[in-house]
Amino acid sequence: MNGTYITTNKDDILKSEEHDFIAELTDDASASFEIVRTALSNGNSVVSANKKMIAENLKELIELQNHSGTNLLYDAACAGSIPIIRILDDHYQNENVISIKGILNGTSNYILSNMNFNNLTFGEALLKAQKSGIAESDPSLDISGKDTNYKNTILSVHSHGALLNPETSLTLGIESINKSDIEFAKNINSKIKLVSYIYEKEDVFTSFVTPAFVNRDHNFFDVEYENNSLEIEGEFTSGQVYTGKGAGSYPTGIAVLSDIAALTKGYRYNYLKLNKKENAANDFTTPNYDYDIKVYVRYNDQSDISGFGIHSIIQENKTTGNKYVIGYCSLNALNKLSAADRRKIFICAFDPLKDIEEKQRLNSKL
Amino acid sequence: MNGTYITTNKDDILKSEEHDFIAELTDDASASFEIVRTALSNGNSVVSANKKMIAENLKELIELQNHSGTNLLYDAACAGSIPIIRILDDHYQNENVISIKGILNGTSNYILSNMNFNNLTFGEALLKAQKSGIAESDPSLDISGKDTNYKNTILSVHSHGALLNPETSLTLGIESINKSDIEFAKNINSKIKLVSYIYEKEDVFTSFVTPAFVNRDHNFFDVEYENNSLEIEGEFTSGQVYTGKGAGSYPTGIAVLSDIAALTKGYRYNYLKLNKKENAANDFTTPNYDYDIKVYVRYNDQSDISGFGIHSIIQENKTTGNKYVIGYCSLNALNKLSAADRRKIFICAFDPLKDIEEKQRLNSKL
Numbered sequence: 001m002n003g004t005y006i007t008t009n010k011d012d013i014l015k016s017e018e019h020d021f022i023a024e025l026t027d028d029a030s031a032s033f034e035i036v037r038t039a040l041s042n043g044n045s046v047v048s049a050n051k052k053m054i055a056e057n058l059k060e061l062i063e064l065q066n067h068s069g070t071n072l073l074y075d076a077a078c079a080g081s082i083p084i085i086r087i088l089d090d091h092y093q094n095e096n097v098i099s100i101k102g103i104l105n106g107t108s109n110y111i112l113s114n115m116n117f118n119n120l121t122f123g124e125a126l127l128k129a130q131k132s133g134i135a136e137s138d139p140s141l142d143i144s145g146k147d148t149n150y151k152n153t154i155l156s157v158h159s160h161g162a163l164l165n166p167e168t169s170l171t172l173g174i175e176s177i178n179k180s181d182i183e184f185a186k187n188i189n190s191k192i193k194l195v196s197y198i199y200e201k202e203d204v205f206t207s208f209v210t211p212a213f214v215n216r217d218h219n220f221f222d223v224e225y226e227n228n229s230l231e232i233e234g235e236f237t238s239g240q241v242y243t244g245k246g247a248g249s250y251p252t253g254i255a256v257l258s259d260i261a262a263l264t265k266g267y268r269y270n271y272l273k274l275n276k277k278e279n280a281a282n283d284f285t286t287p288n289y290d291y292d293i294k295v296y297v298r299y300n301d302q303s304d305i306s307g308f309g310i311h312s313i314i315q316e317n318k319t320t321g322n323k324y325v326i327g328y329c330s331l332n333a334l335n336k337l338s339a340a341d342r343r344k345i346f347i348c349a350f351d352p353l354k355d356i357e358e359k360q361r362l363n364s365k366l
Numbered sequence: 367m368n369g370t371y372i373t374t375n376k377d378d379i380l381k382s383e384e385h386d387f388i389a390e391l392t393d394d395a396s397a398s399f400e401i402v403r404t405a406l407s408n409g410n411s412v413v414s415a416n417k418k419m420i421a422e423n424l425k426e427l428i429e430l431q432n433h434s435g436t437n438l439l440y441d442a443a444c445a446g447s448i449p450i451i452r453i454l455d456d457h458y459q460n461e462n463v464i465s466i467k468g469i470l471n472g473t474s475n476y477i478l479s480n481m482n483f484n485n486l487t488f489g490e491a492l493l494k495a496q497k498s499g500i501a502e503s504d505p506s507l508d509i510s511g512k513d514t515n516y517k518n519t520i521l522s523v524h525s526h527g528a529l530l531n532p533e534t535s536l537t538l539g540i541e542s543i544n545k546s547d548i549e550f551a552k553n554i555n556s557k558i559k560l561v562s563y564i565y566e567k568e569d570v571f572t573s574f575v576t577p578a579f580v581n582r583d584h585n586f587f588d589v590e591y592e593n594n595s596l597e598i599e600g601e602f603t604s605g606q607v608y609t610g611k612g613a614g615s616y617p618t619g620i621a622v623l624s625d626i627a628a629l630t631k632g633y634r635y636n637y638l639k640l641n642k643k644e645n646a647a648n649d650f651t652t653p654n655y656d657y658d659i660k661v662y663v664r665y666n667d668q669s670d671i672s673g674f675g676i677h678s679i680i681q682e683n684k685t686t687g688n689k690y691v692i693g694y695c696s697l698n699a700l701n702k703l704s705a706a707d708r709r710k711i712f713i714c715a716f717d718p719l720k721d722i723e724e725k726q727r728l729n730s731k732l
Contacts, residue, residue: 086457091621
C-alpha cells in the first residue's frame with residue numbers, strides 16, 4: 001500500500017491480511033457485491049450499508065457467512081440511525097410479529113413534507129432535496145419506492161424469516177404525485193407518506209410498498225422530512241414505534257460505527273426465524289397479493305385506468321386536470337401495471353392492512 | 367428438588383449446578399438482591415427485572431460481574447418491551463448522548479390519561495389502575511416517581527456512564543395532582559406527564575424526575591395509558607423516539623425472554639461509557655442542581671410554598687381551592703423539600719432542559 005493507509009484499489013485491501021474486518025460503503029450495488037462476496041469468502045467479516053446489494057443477494061450472503069464463519073452486519077442499510085435490524089433479530093426473535101409499517105426513505109419523505117408544508121411542486125421539492133444533499137444525484141431509486149422496497153426486503157428476513165424477491169414485490173412510488181394529490185390529502189385531514197408494509201396473520205403473508213394517506217391519529221402523521229419511522233405490531237408486545245433520522249452522513253455514520261463495534265464483539269445476526277422455516281429455508285417467500293385494497297387513483301385519461309379493474313367505486317371526480325377515482329383493486333392488478341402505466345397515474349392507498357384484515361375476518365365467518 | 371422442576375425454596379436453585387442461568391423476577395428488592403448477588407458470586411449469569419434492586423446496587427452488581435465473569439442482563443427492568451438498555455449500550459456507545467427524556471412508568475401514565483380523558487379524580491384513576499392490574503397493590507413507588515427514578519438511574523449508566531445515587535436524585539411525583547391541575551394543562555394546550563430527564567452538555571450533567579407540561583408539538587403528547595416512550599437527543603443521530611408498552615405481563619415477558627436469548631449467546635453489556643471515565647469509575651456522579659427551572663406550583667396555604675424561594679413570578683392565582691403560582695425555582699430547592707412538604711403541593715415543570723440550556727447559553731455569552 002505504498003507506506004500509506006489510503007488506497008483507491010480495492011484489491012489492496014481484499015488481498016491484504018492486515019485488517020480485522022472491512023467496512024464497505026460504496027453506492028454501486030454490483031461493485032459492493034463483488035467486494036463483500038470476496039471479503040466473506042476470504043474469511044473477512046464485513047459491515048455494509050448498501051441496501052440494494054443486500055436485498056438482492058441476501059440468500060447468497062447468508063450462505064457465504066455460514067460457509068466461511070464470517071459475519072456481515074448491515075444495520076446502517078435500513079432506517080439510518082435506528083438500529084432496527086438488531087432490534088428485530090434479537091428482541092423480536094421470540095415474538096410473533098404481525099405487521100411492520102415503515103417510512104424508510106428519507107428523500108421521498110423530505111419531498112412529501114416540502115410539498116405539503118411549502119406548497120412546492122414535486123420537481124421543486126426534488127430539486128431542493130438534491131441541493132440540500134438529502135437526495136442522490138440520481139434519486140430514481142428513492143422516488144420509485146425501490147429503495148424502500150430494498151429496505152423492506154431486508155426487514156422481512158429478520159421480522160418474519162421471509163426472503164423476498166425485491167424484483168417481484170409490489171412497489172409503487174411517488175414520481176407522478178402532484179399538488180392536487182397533496183390538496184386531496186389535506187381535505188381528508190391526512191398526509192401522503194411512502195409506506196412499506198409487511199403483514200402475517202393466519203397463514204396470509206404479504207408485503208408491498210405504496211404511497212398511503214396517513215391521518216392525524218396515526219404515528220406517522222408527524223414523521224417529517226428526512227425522518228424514518230417503523231411501527232411494529234407484535235402478538236405480545238402490541239404496538240411499538242421507532243422514529244429517527246433516516247438519512248444524512250452523521251446518523252448513518254453512527255449506525256456504521258455501531259455495526260463495527262458489534263463486529264469487534266463477535267456479534268452476528270441470528271436469522272432465527274429464517275432458520276426455523278421447515279423446509280426450503282432459503283427459498284423466496286411469495287407475498288399474497290390476492291386481496292383488494294382501497295385506493296385513490298388520479299389520472300388524465302380514462303384509458304390510463306381501464307386496465308386494472310377498479311371496482312366498488314366510492315367517489316369519482318371527472319374535472320379535467322384533476323380526475324380521480326376512489327375504489328378497490330387487487331394488489332395483483334397493481335403489481336401487474338407496467339412502469340409506463342404507472343407513470344401516467346398516481347396511486348395512493350388508504351389503510352391496506354386494515355382492508356386485508358377485514359377481508360380475512362369476513363372469510364373466516366363464512 | 368423432589369423429582370420436580372418446581373420449588374419455592376430459592377436455595378434449591380442457587381445451590382444446584384443443573385442450570386445455565388437464573389431468571390429472577392421477584393418484586394421484593396432485598397430478596398432479589400440476595401438472590402442475584404449469590405447467583406453471580408457462584409458464577410451463574412442472571413436475568414432480572416427488578417429496577418429498584420438494580421438501581422440501588424448497580425455499582426456492586428457491575429463489580430460482581432467483572433469479578434466472577436458472569437453476565438447480568440436487565441432490559442426488562444426499564445421501559446417494558448422497548449429494548450432500551452441494549453440500544454444505549456450498543457448503538458449509542460460511540461455517540462455523545464445529549465439528553466434522554468422518558469415516560470417510564472406505565473401506572474402513573476395510565477392514571478394521568480384517565481384523569482385527562484375520563485375526568486376521574488386521582489383516587490378514582492388509581493383505583494382503576496389497580497383494578498385493571500396495571501398498578502401494584504402498593505403503587506407508592508409508581509406515583510411518587512421513585513420507580514421512574516430507578517429506571518432513569520439505570521439509563522444514565524448506559525447513556526452517560528454516570529452512576530447516580532437514586533436516594534439523592536431529585537424525584538417529584540404525582541401523588542398530589544388534582545382535577546384543577548389537569549384543567550390548567552388543558553387550558554394551555556398541554557397534558558401533564560411524569561417525565562425523567564438526563565442531560566449533559568458542556569460539563570453540566572444533571573438528572574431528575576418531575577411532572578411536566580407536554581404540549582401538542584411534543585412527541586410525548588400522544589403517549590397514553592400504559593405506554594412508555596423515550597426521546598434521545600444525540601450529537602450525531604439527532605432526535606430519536608422509542609415508544610411501546612411499558613407495563614403488563616406480555617410485553618415484560620418478551621423483554622425477559624429476549625434477555626434470556628441474549629444470555630445464551632454470551633451477550634453482556636459493554637458499560638463502555640462508565641469504563642471510559644478517567645478515575646473513580648465506580649463513584650457516584652452528582653447531578654448539577656444549580657439551575658432554575660420554570661414551575662407551576664398549586665398549593666392550599668401560602669406557607670406551603672414559602673420555603674423554597676419561587677421567584678421571577680409570571681402568573682399567580684389566589685382563588686381559594688385553586689391557588690397556584692408560576693415562577694422559577696432552583697432544582698436544589700426542589701430537592702430539599704421534605705416528603706411532607708411535597709404532599710401539600712403539586713409541582714409541575716414546563717420545559718426544564720430548555721431552561722437549563724438557555725441559562726448555559728447566557729452564561730457562555732458573559
